[in-house]
């Protein structure tokens with residue numbers, strides 16, 4: 001089987017600017033005054049305590065939450081491709097939706113009950129192999145383990161429907177259920193995208209992984225608490241302060 005031409009091709013990530021971003025749900029102030037800038041060819045991690053607003057910030061970026069302030073994508077040329085790995089997607093065990101059906105919905109832009117074209121089937125096989133799920137194409141989504149489901153969510157973000165990888169990759173705790181091999185697969189994919197020029201914005205709780213992989217980290221708990229290089233910023237004192245931070249109540 002031939003790999004799509006874009007595997008290994010250069011990517012053109014945008015600079016992503018968040019300026020004074022705020023988010024309220026009714027009276028609840030979820031985010032306030034968030035300023036950060038993610039650069040192409042860099043992995044930008046976002047860390048912070050549960051309920052600190054990390055997923056909400058990604059939802060603002062993806063146009064899924066009514067934020068105030070500015071979020072701008074400065075593409076180097078024409079707007080490129082965006083991949084999004086959400087935190088969780090639940091599937092009913094009785095839903096007759098296989099891994100292949102699920103991926104077809106994203107990649108073929110046509111109903112899953114229509115047989116996919118051979119080229120799409122080949123790309124799905126390639127993607128599943130890449131995330132370590134070869135042989136699971138016919139498994140029902142509801143029957144997958146948590147880690148297997150996370151690998152499928154990663155796979156769907158790696159192909160825009162035309163065999164092209166994302167220039168901007170947005171990931172919400174993609175490693176939460178991965179085993180050691182899955183984490184290794186994930187790290188290889190992340191590093192590969194970064195090395196070829198993608199912009200990566202990555203919400204993560206595993207601070208050791210952030211120190212290992214990220215070029216920059218922003219710590220948020222409703223507001224931006226600190227940001228910079230992970231090795232310099234994620235000191236034991238800073239981490240303790242971050243996770244014992246008490247947010248001001250609205």
Ligand SMILES: Nc1ncnc2c1ncn2[C@@H]1O[C@H](COP(=O)(O)OP(=O)(O)OP(=O)(O)O)[C@@H](O)[C@H]1O
Nearest residue numbers: 025028030048049050051052053054055056057087
């Ligand atoms: N649609 C909504 N309506 C009201 N409150 C919401 C809504 N979505 C999120 N919240 C609240 O916003 C806050 C931030 O949630 P969010 O999921 O962004 O946090 P997080 O930092 O990603 O947390 P975790 O680390 O647990 O994943 C939480 O208190 C949550 O209850």
